[in-house]
Amino acid sequence: MSYSGVDDKDLGLKLRMMNYFWKIGNFPRPSIPLYRYRKGKRTSKLFTDIDVLAIQFLPLSEPLVIVCSAKSGKESDPAQLFWLAGVMNYFGASKGYYVRTKASIESIRQLSKKLNIVSLNEDQFKILESNVDIESSDIPFMFTKDCYKKTNDFFNKVKNIKRPIYNYLTERYWINPPNYRLMRTYSCAQDLARLNLPNDCRLFMRYYCASLFSVPLVHLMNLMISTPDNLMKERLETELMGGEIAQVEKTKILHSVKLLMKDFARYMNAIKSVPSRFFDFSNLLKIEYLDDLLDLILRFKQRFKEAVFVPQILDVIAFEVILRRESPSFDTIFGHLPKLTRVQKNNAAKLSKDVLVFFERNRIFKRKEIESILKILPEM
Amino acid sequence: MLLRSFPEENFVVTLHPKWLALRSTEIHRCFSRNPNEYHAFLHLPHVMRVGQVVRLANMLRLRRFIEYDKAKALSHLLGMQPDTAEVNFETFESLGWLTIHRKHGEPNILEEHIPLLENTIEKIGELTMDPEPEVPTIKPLSAIETASVNALDFCARRPCTEEALRSELGLGDPEFNLIESLGRAGKYLEKMPLKQKSAFLSPIYYFNQYDEIKQFMQRQTVETLAPLGKTLEHCAEYVGQPLQMLEPSEQKIAISGIRTGWLIPVTTNTQFGGVTKDFTFLFPPLSKFQDSHPGGDVFEKAKVLLSSFRLGENFAPTTKIRDPVAVIRKLRRVGRLSKPHSDAFDQYKLPASKGILLLKKETGKTFYTGEEYTGYTPVLIKSEENMKVLDTVESLLERSTEIATKTLENDLKVANEVLKNTSVCLESLEFRGSNWISRFPKEPTLERRAAELALVVCGGAYE
Secondary structure, eight states: OOOOOTTOTTHHHHHHHHHHHHHTTEEEEEEEEEEEEETTEEEEEEEEEEEEEEEEOOTTSOOEEEEEEEEOSSOOOHHHHHHHHHHHHHHTOSEEEEEETTOOOGGGHHHHHHTTEEEEOHHHHHHHHHHTTOOTTOOOGGGSHHHHHHHHHHHHHHHHHOHHHHHHHHTGGGGSOHHHHHHHHHHHHHHHHHSOOOHHHHHHHHHHHHHHHHHHHHHHHHHTTTSOGGGHHHHHHHHHHTSHHHHHHHHHHHHHHHHHHHHHHHHTTOTTTSOGGGGOOGGGGOOTTHHHHHHHHHHHHHTHHHHTTHHHHHHHIIIIIIITTOOOOHHHHHTTSOOOOHHHHHHHHHHHHHHHHHHHHTTSSOHHHHHHHHTOOOOO | OOOOOOGGGTOOOOSOHHHHHHHHHHHHHHHTTOTTHHHHHHHOHHHHHHHHHHHHHHHHTTOOEEEHHHHHHHHHHTTOOHHHHHHHHHHHHHHTSEEEEEETTEEEEEEEOOOOHHHHHHHHHHHHHSOOTTOTTSOOOOHHHHHHHHHHHHHHHSOEEHHHHHHHHTOOHHHHHHHHHHHHHHTSSEEEEETTEEEEEOGGGGTTOHHHHHHHHHHOOOGGGHHHHHHHHHHHHSTTEEGGGSOHHHHHHHHHHHHHTSSEEEEEEEEETTEEEEEEEEEOOOGGGOOSOTTSOTTOHHHHHHHHHHHHHHTOSSSOOSOHHHHHHHHHHHSBSSOOBOSOGGGGHHHHHTTSEEEEEEEEEOTTTOOEEEEEEEEEOOOHHHHHHHHHHHHHSOOOSSOHHHHHHHHHHHHHHHHHHEEEEEOHHHHHHSSGGGGSOOOHHHHHHHHHHHHHHTTSOBO
């Protein structure tokens, strides 16, 4: 999601879609471009872009992805439905939304149904909004143009200083598998902590990364929910490598390199003088924050039903508290979430704090930068 | 291995931070029920602080939210004075392991973010080597403290002669004598005669060595060692064997094993029907306990829990536990044993202080009248450590031949009664350092033979 297109005439509609998805318990993001990649490198050729992408987390299940095309025009071209179906397939989305505010969509209704796409015009969208009690006078700050513009400013600042971080967070993140999402978001957050950015921008971007970090975290937790605790570390290492086969392949490659280097040292008659640690590459596969991550996932596993709310909570903190510079309170945060019981709120809040503590423990946040959030006491 | 560490002479401690903290924790445990505790606080204050802090962290981990007064009460169970507990909580806050929520300026609720035990131990060890100004309460160890920790580490790995130990520690006579007397007071360093010399051994040496000792015994034809082997095997067949249920002749041998260290004791002080009694349970040094290792069962929780089940199996006054495996499985699956009790919080001191169970305030209904009442339910803390403890204990228990469902309700009740009524439980190192061991009769001949066992198993002392 690039938060670009600040002057786009459909921005209002996108924000309304995001608000709607949020209200029904999804984690939405706007304007995701899809670029062409060649030999692993991104080119400047844009395949297409998605107006809104939303993820719904469910306990004990793969996350459900929804993609949305939202325009205020009159067109309701069946070809576009097929395009949207292709994008859904690319992202593994279970559902698509095709919103054309001024179009008559009767002619494409049957086709939409066949392609598992919900087609809406303005009137129908308003009905959906009223069903979830969305009132135009009561839109959260995070779905306003003001917020969008501020976010866009901050992203542009990052883009000007370190483009790879910008590219990753706005585009590549969404096409990566969960293990890469987790590790690379972590790396982005680490790098952001050291960049020469204005303080408010640097702080917001790290909180934003924390929110994105929690998405693959919940996914990994669901994958490992049935793993016995004594095998969790091993399983986590395997999942972060990309699975058993990928882990074995990587280990084999490193082993081959080690043998090659030993042969070379022998050839150069230097084998006895080279300390053996120079041939030990096992550290390359080691993830320095693995133990802290394991602790975090164990905590998530214990409260897996509430863990699914953590990405939304961290999003609220990033936008409503940090970006908006509001003082944090339990009500500020949970006022924007779907209705939860007291126990659910307490558990979800604790887990969100655990994510921030994880980042602090790995020196991505300083204590004072998360203190105000940690000091929020839930209803006991 | 270099063992010198005298900051004033710029020597470098080579003990890994994890092992430094672990050995400090073990010394702390040896002195925690010890009448000579003041020696330790006088000469080993920072070692004792390290042990306290690690213990407290282990107890608080995964409790999530704890009322401040309750946390202080729990700390008191670990032998901490209230002001010490407050200092320790502030230390945890500096480390980012606790958030102290205040009400009207006074601490009200503790919110924990304590990492895995192994990482906790490593961090504390690192702080003793490389102190941070934000954590002023964890200080570097003094020369005597470093030497004590190193001496324990050395003798825990193999027995060594006095000469070798002196040489490795590089201490003058007064300092070495102090190390020796501290080790003797805490009973973590034992001196024994060795031909024309003397040697030092730590009872911790025996931890995890069951297979080696058993293999050694099986190769022996020496009559004097045969009874030791038989007793050890007996205890391995029924892990957690109550000392009181052994034959008198075997009890003497077991006591010699306890004193020397090749049998590991856990003692509980339990009240049944108004009568308080001590019960001692014997454990062979099985490697599955993973004792004395930073990533293992540092506080012997598996033995504590298994002792509770043996207590319920053998000594519960009315009904006894028939199928302890079913109780363990219930605890693992459901995470609790009973309905809420309206009794006071301090009835579950043992599991609360060991970080096994926490007490959750809940509402229950009385059986006959259906009236609502508020009470405390003991709930398992589902840490990875406790789950491993349950696995270990389950693997050592035997399944009953009776159908489990018939006895489960009763067994849960008995297990609950045991945990509720056991106020004190001394793990092996605490027991060795306490006065309780002095109640056992001495058998110098057997003890000497048992001590020689260590020398023979490891092929002699380090010289």
